[in-house]
Amino acid sequence: MMRSLWTAASGMVGQQFTIDTIANNLANVNTGGFKKSRVDFQDLLYQTLRFAGTPVTAGAEIPTGLQVGHGVRPVATVKIFTQGTFRETDNPLDLVIEGDGFFQILMPDGTVAYTRDGAFKKDSEGRLVTSDGFALEPEIVIPPEAMEVSVASDGTVSVINPGSNEPQTVGQLELARFVNPAGLRNYGRNLFLATAASGQPIVGQPGLDGFGSLAQGFLEISNVQVVEEMVNLILAQRAYDANSKAIQASDDMLNTANNLRR
Amino acid sequence: MIRGLYTGASAMLVYARRQDLLANDLANAQTPGYRTEDAPIRAFPELFIHEELGATRSPRGMAGTGAYLDRSYLRWEPAPIRYTGRELDLAIEGDGFFAVQTPAGVRLTRAGNFVIDAQGRLATPDGYLVLGPEGPVQAGTAQGAALAVTEQGEVLDATTGALLGRIGLVDVPDRQGLVREGSNLFRPTAESGPVVAAAGTIRQGMLEGSATSVVETMVQMIAGLRAYQAAQQAVRAEDEMTGSLIAQIGRVS
Numbered sequence: 383m384m385r386s387l388w389t390a391a392s393g394m395v396g397q398q399f400t401i402d403t404i405a406n407n408l409a410n411v412n413t414g415g416f417k418k419s420r421v422d423f424q425d426l427l428y429q430t431l432r433f434a435g436t437p438v439t440a441g442a443e444i445p446t447g448l449q450v451g452h453g454v455r456p457v458a459t460v461k462i463f464t465q466g467t468f469r470e471t472d473n474p475l476d477l478v479i480e481g482d483g484f485f486q487i488l489m490p491d492g493t494v495a496y497t498r499d500g501a502f503k504k505d506s507e508g509r510l511v512t513s514d515g516f517a518l519e520p521e522i523v524i525p526p527e528a529m530e531v532s533v534a535s536d537g538t539v540s541v542i543n544p545g546s547n548e549p550q551t552v553g554q555l556e557l558a559r560f561v562n563p564a565g566l567r568n569y570g571r572n573l574f575l576a577t578a579a580s581g582q583p584i585v586g587q588p589g590l591d592g593f594g595s596l597a598q599g600f601l602e603i604s605n606v607q608v609v610e611e612m613v614n615l616i617l618a619q620r621a622y623d624a625n626s627k628a629i630q631a632s633d634d635m636l637n638t639a640n641n642l643r644r
Numbered sequence: 645m646i647r648g649l650y651t652g653a654s655a656m657l658v659y660a661r662r663q664d665l666l667a668n669d670l671a672n673a674q675t676p677g678y679r680t681e682d683a684p685i686r687a688f689p690e691l692f693i694h695e696e697l698g699a700t701r702s703p704r705g706m707a708g709t710g711a712y713l714d715r716s717y718l719r720w721e722p723a724p725i726r727y728t729g730r731e732l733d734l735a736i737e738g739d740g741f742f743a744v745q746t747p748a749g750v751r752l753t754r755a756g757n758f759v760i761d762a763q764g765r766l767a768t769p770d771g772y773l774v775l776g777p778e779g780p781v782q783a784g785t786a787q788g789a790a791l792a793v794t795e796q797g798e799v800l801d802a803t804t805g806a807l808l809g810r811i812g813l814v815d816v817p818d819r820q821g822l823v824r825e826g827s828n829l830f831r832p833t834a835e836s837g838p839v840v841a842a843a844g845t846i847r848q849g850m851l852e853g854s855a856t857s858v859v860e861t862m863v864q865m866i867a868g869l870r871a872y873q874a875a876q877q878a879v880r881a882e883d884e885m886t887g888s889l890i891a892q893i894g895r896v897s
Contacts, residue, residue, distance in 0.1 A: 393672070424755075428826055452668065635660060
């Protein structure tokens with residue numbers, strides 16, 4: 383039948399995928415450390431009905447061929463690692479990374495995951511953990527008697543013990559970076575996993591060698607811009623509409639062809 | 645009599661094929677660097693009609709025999725460029741293409757939505773490496789620091805200013821000779837001529853969109869649909885006339 387039916391259908395499927403991605407971005411507009419995604423499209427294969435350069439008569443050839451495309455496909459969801467907005471919380475265990483880098487999280491299966499979400503908590507043993515209870519790597523243990531926890535911009539964690547005015551260092555936070563952060567895999571729970579495409583993690587001290595520095599009492603929220611997502615939503619919906627009109631027009635043409643013989 | 649039947653049918657085939665092209669433009673309304681295609685409708689050669697009167701032939705005029713499509717033109721009007729803020733989105737202002745290394749050879753693209761591979765090289769979302777004058781373009785610092793891309797295509801480490809790699813824009817003498825391969829890629833051919841350096845400038849944080857104008861495409865689609873329906877009416881009229889001819893003139897009693 384007509385190619386245009388399938389071509390337009392691929393356009394509708396593609397735009398549906400965009401809307402799925404936008405919906406996920408909007409749903410996570412207030413999620414700590416969330417990074418927005420964008421769908422990138424590519425045109426599909428072309429059928430060459432007539433080749434350019436085919437000789438028509440002696441000494442003359444067709445300057446351009448005739449090619450018909452077959453629609454579109456989503457090729458990548460690109461994660462965009464711009465900085466999210468900061469929100470002041472005054473909670474001493476809320477940390478943000480100003481600049482590049484990820485906190486390293488030790489998963490229950492022993493692997494390491496990465497996150498920008500610095501909303502840490504203490505567990506029953508005083509370890510710094512995520513909201514899911516996964517421990518920060520390297521492990522930071524806050525002694526039970528400690529009164530005040532402070533995290534320096536270079537990742538030094540110190541506490542004030544009762545009866546002392548001298549801060550006592552209890553740990554050193556480290557950050558990880560990747561050559562290609564866009565190659566990280568979304569794991570959910572605000573976590574990313576390293577892949578072959580992201581490259582091996584480079585671990586270092588905050589504030590040095592291009593690693594971002596830490597700030598205490600703030601949280602990084604998502605980098606989703608509602609206005610931008612809304613504009614993208616309108617574009618995707620209108621493109622979806624236009625493709626459905628193409629299907630209708632193709633259908634009308636088939637109907638016309640069917641009515642050739644009464 | 646029957647000639648008109650084929651003429652009407654040729655118009656229906658032409659508008660069905662144009663609908664295929666228009667649907668592809670609409671499907672790619674959001675594809676970066678996409679270029680639309682126009683297929684002009686061409687008339688079949690006209691026939692000179694004679695009436696034979698004994699030995700003499702008396703001319704009766706010209707008769708068209710229908711329409712066909714035999715070529716499509718890529719339209720190279722600039723597509724809208726929008727701000728994305730992503731450091732690996734590069735748009736070309738003016739003429740030129742990015743050169744991309746695929747397993748089948750060098751291909752050209754206007755889609756600047758690049759990524760960095762695990763070795764720190766600039767690549768398309770398919771993983772094909774972007775080429776510069778010195779081969780693949782290094783764009784990843786070991787530290788993964790912010791990147792700056794100058795208008796001339798120099799890729800710099802934004803913090804230290806160190807030159808990492810260079811992107812070269814290319815072009816061909818005759819763009820109509822380029823063949824579309826899908827995946828936002830164009831293949832240079834003998835018709836297009838050899839790949840040469842181009843003079844366009846690069847804009848970082850911007851992305852070229854699709855050249856599809858939804859309004860124009862919809863209008864063309866409506867016009868095409870109506871032309872298709874009109875051609876169908878012509879075919880039916882021919883059919884009815886042939887039908888009456890057989891039913892009435894051919895009646896014996």
